[in-house]
Amino acid sequence: MTDDEAARARALDAAEELFYARGVQAVGMDAVRNASSLSLKRLYQLFPSKEALVLQFLRRRDERWRQALARHVDTRTAPDERLLAVFDWLHAWFREPGFRGCAFINSFGELGGVSADVAEQARHHKQAFRDYLADLVAASGLPADLADQLLLLAEGAITTAAITGTAAPAVHARTAALALLRAHARNHRADPAVGPR
CATH class of the missing domain: 1.10.10.60 (Homeodomain-like)
Structure with missing residues (x-):
């Protein structure tokens, strides 16, 4: 170095x-x-400039956040388990000391109205997360629109956990995600009977 x-x-x-x-x-x-x-x-x-430092901080955090999530999900093999592993990882993240929610939502809230680059970086992160979920959904053979539903569950859990200071929203979001998976499975293929951890 x-x-x-x-x-x-x-x-x-x-x-x-x-x-x-x-x-x-x-x-x-x-x-x-x-x-x-x-x-x-x-x-x-x-x-x-400070903005240049902020943008580099966000770029690096985006890369590290997505890599950590993927490493956790990659410990599972079954497609449905990989989808639920996203919420297990969120639960572990929410329990980390100093958890303050999503750095991209926080930065967008502070600077999104005055810095187009910060707003774009936040959008990039959220789109990349959505695309990752879409890949997991596609691998599971479930309808593509499930990715957007799971994204809303995950994003809601992140925001709620930051505000409430508890990891419980990840558990609730996982339960809702499991219900969605089972509902889609009943409608489109045999029930995978994916149980909770």
Whole structure:
């Protein structure tokens, strides 16, 4: 790793922790400088503006979030179990210390009205999540519109968990997802009898 790469990683690590915990607007570049132990000059050499740092934070978080989800889902083999594993992973995420909901929803709420790039990054993340669910649904042989229904369950669980401070919404969303899977199975093929964990 080059010096620049190491410095960028330190800056992004600091920014991610601060932005996610406190919100983007509440955190200035001075705070990122202090947390990363980089000089302000060095920070601005790496990221010419706070918005550039925010966008890179969101891009990196998107990649890491989706990779972590896919790694968990890939531990399951049956198509229906892989769909339900999404909600199991959400449950584990909601229980992490410092969970504050979706960084993309949070950032969109703060900056979506004034930064087209932040709004676009949030849309990209949500579309990528929807596309991932659509791939899982297609592999299960169920109707394509199930992906949008599961997306709404997952997104609702994320937001509700952030507001209530409990992981229970993931359990409720999983139960609803299981009911949807069984209903679609009755309508389109034999019931897979996918039970809860």
